[in-house]
Amino acid sequence: MLDLTGELKNNDLELKNATVYRVKNLFDIQQGDLIYLQDWGVDLNYWILDDLKFQDMTFIAYLQSRCIDYAIQIENIETVIQEFISRIKMSINN
Numbered sequence: 001m002l003d004l005t006g007e008l009k010n011n012d013l014e015l016k017n018a019t020v021y022r023v024k025n026l027f028d029i030q031q032g033d034l035i036y037l038q039d040w041g042v043d044l045n046y047w048i049l050d051d052l053k054f055q056d057m058t059f060i061a062y063l064q065s066r067c068i069d070y071a072i073q074i075e076n077i078e079t080v081i082q083e084f085i086s087r088i089k090m091s092i093n094n
Contacts, residue, residue: 023072023092042066056086063090 029041046052047059056079067074073093080087 019072019092022070023067023090026066026070026072056088060088063088067092 026040027042027044030045031041031043032038034040042063047054047062060077060079064074064077074090075093076089076091078089080089
């Protein structure tokens with residue numbers, strides 16, 4: 001999906017892939033922070049609580065469900081463990 005941006009390119013509005021921005025917005029916004037769309041976003045504050053223990057697959061399933069709720073197609077998700085830090089890499093379809 002393409003979206004118009006406010007930037008001009010050759011005296012015309014530039015088109016950029018909106019899916020990437022939708023995913024970034026989804027992961028940047030905390031649930032409950034917005035007045036009108038309180039269920040929008042990934043609530044990272046909830047997941048990084050000290051007393052909350054979960055497996056990687058639980059968080060990955062949560063991310064997948066949030067993306068599916070807003071029609072963001074996921075191409076690949078993988079967990080990479082490096083120096084005792086677990087990272088989740090997600091690729092989306094453009």
